[in-house]
Amino acid sequence: MKTEDVVFKGTGQGIWIILPHDEDFVRLKGKLLQRLESTDGFFAGATRGILDIGELTLMEDEIRELIDIIESFGISVSRVAGGIGNNISTVAEDARKAGQSRKDESERKEHTYPDIPAEQAMLVGRTLRSGQRVAHSGNVVLLGDVNPGAEVVAGGNIIIVGSLRGVAHAGTPDNRRAVVVALKFMPTQLRIADLIARSPDDEHKTPSGPEVARIKDGRIVIEAYSGWKPELEEEPA
Amino acid sequence: MNGKVMVVTSGKGGVGKTTAVANIGCALARRGKKVALVDADIGLRNLDIVLGLENRIVFDIIHAMEGRCRLRQALIKDKRVQTLYLLPAAQSKDKEAIQPEQMKQLTGELRDQFDYVILDCPAGIERGFKNAIVGADDAIIITTPEVSAVRDADRIVGLLEAEGIEKPKLVINRIRPDMVKRGDMLDIDDVLDILAIDLLGVVPDDESVITSTNKGEPAVLDGASRAGEAFRRIAARLEGEDVPFLSMEAPTFWGRIKRFLGAAR
Numbered sequence: 001m002k003t004e005d006v007v008f009k010g011t012g013q014g015i016w017i018i019l020p021h022d023e024d025f026v027r028l029k030g031k032l033l034q035r036l037e038s039t040d041g042f043f044a045g046a047t048r049g050i051l052d053i054g055e056l057t058l059m060e061d062e063i064r065e066l067i068d069i070i071e072s073f074g075i076s077v078s079r080v081a082g083g084i085g086n087n088i089s090t091v092a093e094d095a096r097k098a099g100q101s102r103k104d105e106s107e108r109k110e111h112t113y114p115d116i117p118a119e120q121a122m123l124v125g126r127t128l129r130s131g132q133r134v135a136h137s138g139n140v141v142l143l144g145d146v147n148p149g150a151e152v153v154a155g156g157n158i159i160i161v162g163s164l165r166g167v168a169h170a171g172t173p174d175n176r177r178a179v180v181v182a183l184k185f186m187p188t189q190l191r192i193a194d195l196i197a198r199s200p201d202d203e204h205k206t207p208s209g210p211e212v213a214r215i216k217d218g219r220i221v222i223e224a225y226s227g228w229k230p231e232l233e234e235e236p237a
Numbered sequence: 238m239n240g241k242v243m244v245v246t247s248g249k250g251g252v253g254k255t256t257a258v259a260n261i262g263c264a265l266a267r268r269g270k271k272v273a274l275v276d277a278d279i280g281l282r283n284l285d286i287v288l289g290l291e292n293r294i295v296f297d298i299i300h301a302m303e304g305r306c307r308l309r310q311a312l313i314k315d316k317r318v319q320t321l322y323l324l325p326a327a328q329s330k331d332k333e334a335i336q337p338e339q340m341k342q343l344t345g346e347l348r349d350q351f352d353y354v355i356l357d358c359p360a361g362i363e364r365g366f367k368n369a370i371v372g373a374d375d376a377i378i379i380t381t382p383e384v385s386a387v388r389d390a391d392r393i394v395g396l397l398e399a400e401g402i403e404k405p406k407l408v409i410n411r412i413r414p415d416m417v418k419r420g421d422m423l424d425i426d427d428v429l430d431i432l433a434i435d436l437l438g439v440v441p442d443d444e445s446v447i448t449s450t451n452k453g454e455p456a457v458l459d460g461a462s463r464a465g466e467a468f469r470r471i472a473a474r475l476e477g478e479d480v481p482f483l484s485m486e487a488p489t490f491w492g493r494i495k496r497f498l499g500a501a502r
Contacts, residue, residue, distance in 0.1 A: 147431055
């Protein structure tokens with residue numbers, strides 16, 4: 001059973017702050033705030049807080065926001081645990097820097113986030129329905145459909161083995177090399193890095209096969225997947 | 238008795254939840270099942286009107302929950318079908334008047350006394366929705382062949398899954414065969430393509446439903462009503478019978494249904 005509420009656990013490693021599995025970020029924030037308030041400053045001054053996000057998929061700025069909340073209660077967060085596949089941390093260096101922007105240099109040394117490969121992939125084995133959202137700093141592979149009203153956000157590429165009818169945002173915030181591949185391409189809106197494309201208002205063509213979206217000459221283009229070859233950054237020798 | 242608790246929900250308002258509850262409940266009761274219909278739309282009481290039982294309300298769901306009457310006193314026996322009962326909503330309260338635990342306890346009590354407990358869920362995804370689904374085993378999702386209704390239904394399927402109600406069943410309401418034929422309306426395939434859940438029934442748009450609703454006579458009691466026939470078949474399917482879907486008269490319809498059934502198996 002996954003927990004409903006935020007749980008505190010003191011261990012030799014520090015204080016674990018274990019988040020419940022709640023996909024609704026606003027509600028999650030609320031639960032965290034509420035729980036922290038209920039501690040009445042008991043943990044204030046703790047320097048080894050460990051934020052355990054479990055199986056939640058959170059964007060860097062979301063994690064940063066959570067860390068800010070925790071630190072506003074006087075608990076320094078030294079580490080983020082959990083994430084997909086329970087690898088330690090999905091937080092990139094960026095999150096750490098921004099999260100710590102208010103802290104001075106000497107304090108920052110205590111905080112050590114383990115590095116993660118930038119292109120770590122996340123596998124989603126279900127259909128995303130309206131209102132559901134998946135976000136990951138690396139690549140996202142989704143086995144299922146992305147329905148209208150649902151959203152996939154990735155720092156890297158997005159591969160959808162199914163129909164894309166909702167919104168996909170690859171290469172956030174600025175990776176213009178990212179691509180979106182889907183078996184059926186009918187997105188409400190498509191974003192790659194800082195570019196946005198939307199489906200035409202009048203045409204309702206049903207695609208015949210898998211397609212790929214990428215940035216070409218400063219614009220998002222969609223073309224048939226067959227014949228397309230990914231330009232890999234580093235070809236193995 | 239260990240009955241089944243089903244919630245009828247849609248997300249979007251006005252797609253025919255209350256009418257579906259009244260008709261499916263009535264059809265099941267006519268098959269000899271003991272059925273309780275619970276109006277969970279606190280503050281916007283409607284189910285009693287559709288069933289024509291408004292003037293019989295003395296106690297309501299809030300009274301029963303607060304212990305101001307016994308549950309049996311709040312249950313209104315239908316005037317036509319002997320085994321059909323209604324637990325009406327309160328009209329003067331709002332959704333906040335109920336806690337999920339209270340709802341769970343109530344459905345638990347009803348489950349012991351009835352074969353089917355059918356909850357009429359309010360529109361929306363807030364407190365009222367959460368209260369209505371908390372005690373349910375299964376869900377029936379009502380949608381119309383409109384993009385906005387399908388979108389909301391999709392959101393509901395996701396929310397139900399998150400609450401542990403897997404595999405809800407779908408009823409597509411108010412299909413207009415002539416419009417589908419002309420390509421002006423989403424067809425059943427389009428809806429199923431997005432929602433990808435089991436189809437429980439298709440109900441044609443039928444003007445007689447409006448008059449029967451206003452008169453407080455559920456359409457299933459009218460042998461000539463096509464919508465009534467569709468709801469009777471839905472009840473039969475809930476009972477485990479394998480009945481064909483009602484023909485929508487559009488020439489390609491059967492081909493589609495067959496294709497769907499073929500694909501589903």
